[in-house]
Amino acid sequence: MPARTLIINRYLRTLPPLETLITFEAVARHASFTAAAGELFLTQSAVSKQMRQLEDAMGVPLFERKPRGVALTGAGDELLMTVNVLLGTLYQSVTRIRNVHQSNAVSVLATHALAQFWLFPKLIEFNKAYPDIAVHVHAINEFDDTSLNDFDLGVLYGDGDWATLDSDFLLPEIVYPVAHPGLDVAAIDSLAQLAKANLVQIDTRAWQCMDWPQWFGHLGVDYTPRDKAPVFNQLTLAYRAVQQGMGIGLAWSFMADEALAxxxxxxxTGFECRTGKGEYLVSVKHRGRSACAAVFREWLLASMQE
Structure with a gap:
């Protein structure tokens, strides 16, 4: 019997079905069969059946049934750690293969704000010029050079110097305060007065983004937010709050220049922060670009010269 057949049979005999592992992860995360069923669009009885099947395959109990929900046993905890790693790895690999090998598609990684305010209008124009090329944009706020392994291109913030990436400069980082035109800010003409105003705050603990203390710090001023200041954990949400007149907020030039015009x-005020950093179009070094990725890259760089 061929060696490959022996390996496949070993997996089939030993490993539980993939769908039971996916369901197990959802049940463990929610600590509830019912909540997992809702997330997976299954009935509660179907989830229960899959978990019985998984426990039978494992030969040990994975859950302690409680009056409200379930809790993992020691074996369940061990399995969950393994399942999280394996499903994450499988997801990333499938995503990368799908993105990289589609012949008529380009995959691009960018932050939420840049994708919404700067890249999206570009995509509309690109689609008019190249209707046969699909651009898939994946927007996340926290990523680095290693994240580009799963994508054709990315727009990455920094100084343009990454050992593993080719980079082309796109946009400088210019950050300034803005407000709704109906908000009376005529009396604010100094940094000291600005610091006392109602400033919409950005919680940047989970990702790399300038906030008000950093902005004031670049201009040589110490600043501490007021206790009751409105706070948002996404730049796009904070910007929306400013658009609705909730207060004064920070805006990046790629977001606000057109709205100002x-x-x-x-x-x-006329104060602004120019950090010397910016947004760069990047791709992994020593990995050939697909024909579609090359077309999109050249088009995007050319559009910046217009």
């Missing part, structure tokens, strides 16, 4: 926002 249309009168939809107003600058608050």
């Amino acid at each position: 249309k009168g939809e926002l107003q600058r608050v």
